[in-house]
Amino acid sequence: MANATPRWTRRKDARPQELLTSALRVFSEKGYAGARLEDVAKNAGVSKGTVYLYYPNKEELLKAVVIEHVSPIVDEARHQQDDDKSSSTLIREALHLWWQRYGSTELSSLTKIVMSEANAFPELGRFFHDTVIAPWWAYLESLLQRGIQRGEFADIDVEYAAKVLCAPLVTLGLWKRTLDTCCNIDTNPMRYIEAHLQMVLNGLTCPKQKQLTQGKGANAAPVEPGASGESASVLALRKHPKS
Amino acid sequence: MANATPRWTRRKDARPQELLTSALRVFSEKGYAGARLEDVAKNAGVSKGTVYLYYPNKEELLKAVVIEHVSPIVDEARHQQDDDKSSSTLIREALHLWWQRYGSTELSSLTKIVMSEANAFPELGRFFHDTVIAPWWAYLESLLQRGIQRGEFADIDVEYAAKVLCAPLVTLGLWKRTLDTCCNIDTNPMRYIEAHLQMVLNGLTCPKQKQLTQGKGANAAPVEPGASGESASVLALRKHPKS
Amino acid sequence: MANATPRWTRRKDARPQELLTSALRVFSEKGYAGARLEDVAKNAGVSKGTVYLYYPNKEELLKAVVIEHVSPIVDEARHQQDDDKSSSTLIREALHLWWQRYGSTELSSLTKIVMSEANAFPELGRFFHDTVIAPWWAYLESLLQRGIQRGEFADIDVEYAAKVLCAPLVTLGLWKRTLDTCCNIDTNPMRYIEAHLQMVLNGLTCPKQKQLTQGKGANAAPVEPGASGESASVLALRKHPKS
Amino acid sequence: MANATPRWTRRKDARPQELLTSALRVFSEKGYAGARLEDVAKNAGVSKGTVYLYYPNKEELLKAVVIEHVSPIVDEARHQQDDDKSSSTLIREALHLWWQRYGSTELSSLTKIVMSEANAFPELGRFFHDTVIAPWWAYLESLLQRGIQRGEFADIDVEYAAKVLCAPLVTLGLWKRTLDTCCNIDTNPMRYIEAHLQMVLNGLTCPKQKQLTQGKGANAAPVEPGASGESASVLALRKHPKS
DNA sequence: TATGAATGAGCATTCATTCAT
């Protein structure tokens, strides 16, 4: 027996980190409701009660995980400098950074969890929005703005374009951790991101066709229906936008 | 006693439908773990025990919800005809259709639920992939292929572009049902979709700049670093793709 | 096996009563905090979960015990009629009734429990006061008033006398269920009540002495100190009444 | 480091005292089960572990509180001298003393606690009886005896009268600390005690009526039923004394 | 002595599932 396993060699200072890491793993795997605090504890090499020495309850533990792990990423992006790179390059870098630091890691499970629990714990949703989503949107927005001002980008709906810009990465992170796993698929993230950038930077439309649609303002109404022989059904869709 | 209270005049066949609708609502609101079968039952106007007459357990009920509600949507898209519209228009229509039939409805909660539970119930994830995701991807892929063949679209990475193409809509559906609610935001779906289409069809890059980047194949390696003065960090990012 | 022990032969209607009886016993024995709902259940021959079908939580169960068991007693006393008995007799009857219906039964444990938990659950304390204590005080007060009006009783501080009148019974109930048990004492309740009634109705003071102290009003200040050679310490006590 | 923060200048001997005081407060407020040793410690300005240096467990701590705080009071009463005061005065003094030293202080919470826990810890109940109750009874008994012997008091059931005599004070102490608090009542202790003394010394019965009932021995059977027109129900009560 | 991090048994509460009616 001896002191083979000393009851607490580790420092109080180390505990929170260990618990948070363990919690991230368990929440990732089981979701919020499915995560048992006992597993979080066991995983961190401590007993159930110890968790409560550091976090008053399950919800706060989850929040702590988000705060601890996500916030730094956003800060990193926020402090990205505008240097003399092209705006395209900065966007490319931003998306890759997000992927490398968040999407490709266990952290992206948090997206899933927050989405799932936002109804039950609106405060968590708000926190995630304010801390993670909004800053990202703001950063991407500033990059788009920069591109337009420097004549690199066409004049588009900056606010919404920013939201759209990061959406595929969010989805990718989600899929990698869910469908990929259970369907034995192996989506290639770099190829995915590249496809996204290609489309978004250059557009699908063939250069020769550009004249036809090019030149409209960013907020321009959708392509005029009648003009391009669209079906009535599409008209209907556009005229009664839902929600 | 007689039929003083015709407790079940409704046909037996109607029950499953009502249960499924009720279940969709409850799962939507509470998530899988949070949904109480008693609420599903109450909501459908039956007793707790009745649920078990139709579905052996909670998991099967969820699967049934997905099967019942999602499958038809995909069929509708699958049978979309190639007529003489432009490929851009078909893509536009496809995305609007998805939004109208799925994203904007309670169904989009299923995305959230499936994502959350895919680890716990891989079979559910597989089913969702096979039934919902894959067909959509295939359909979008076919549209992209058509566009390229008809000279409307540039030659891009069709397989991945299809995945990217629907990703923002998935994200939008997720956000509308989570962050929008708890942050009191009101994202405008039509504006969002339009921004997406604008970017994807025309690209961000200003026409005059196009020459510089245009002309590379779809699967082309990312813009050559050195050539455009990108920082080493981006290089690094691209050279060590994670996950 | 057969249906030796049918899962639930007993009626839903019977359950609450059985649970309440069981709860009274367990609360009596263990106090509020010490009572385990599982014991309450087992005692009533049901499972833990069943308790929650009838009472939403431990606190409500306790309240229900009080409501169910105590209220009737008070009602009984409240409806006691003023007939042609002497007021002494009515008081005698009231105290005996209290003892027979409450003090001598398991119910008197509730006094103990309510006292113990009143700080933690003030609402419970209020409820007990309003439902049990106050009505009793009011009833005794009315009897005292009647006695004075009919010339049977001296003119005393009716409000406080009523409180004092029932106090010894409360204490007796408490003692019987605590000290008597653990000290192997066997206080004789009838003798106790009789001693109380003797003192209270006739007073300790010997008839011959009565002239000396008699004749003062009920609310009279305590016997004048100096006049009867009392010690300074008592003076002090009276001049600085605490609390 | 040195003694930069003289963490414990206080003598070791002081600790138990402080702990006991703190424990009294916490037990008072929360009851036995509800009291958290951590609060006791914090309140005394020490750490949780320290409590265990002085008291092996919670139960012993409670016993120590009782021993420490209650014993002195009894001693004080026990040493009360019989001087030339009237027996009424001595009784009056005794009750006031009890109120001042015990009932009106935090100590009276101990009554509540001991009552609550006597079943769980019979030894505690015995200790309280032997140390607190019995001596008080004995003292009051001696005063009553003295009164009778000196012709001041009628010939009553001394043993039980003593118990009854202090009962209202016990109840008052209990009520002040429970119902008064949660019902926002403010019972006036001096008025209460005075009402008690008035009744007990002079009796309720109007002087003119005294002849009718006076003159019976203390242990006399209750007023003869038939003789005073009492109802049959009272007869019943008296003939089947319970418990 | 004193500390306070760690433990783990213990209990209230929930809810999917069963089954006698």
Place this chain on the structure above:
DNA sequence: GATGAATGAATGCTCATTCAT
């Protein structure tokens, strides 16, 4: 088929107690 009372396993959380420092 339908009911809903009953079940009991599961889990969040508390707190008396221990013990390495």
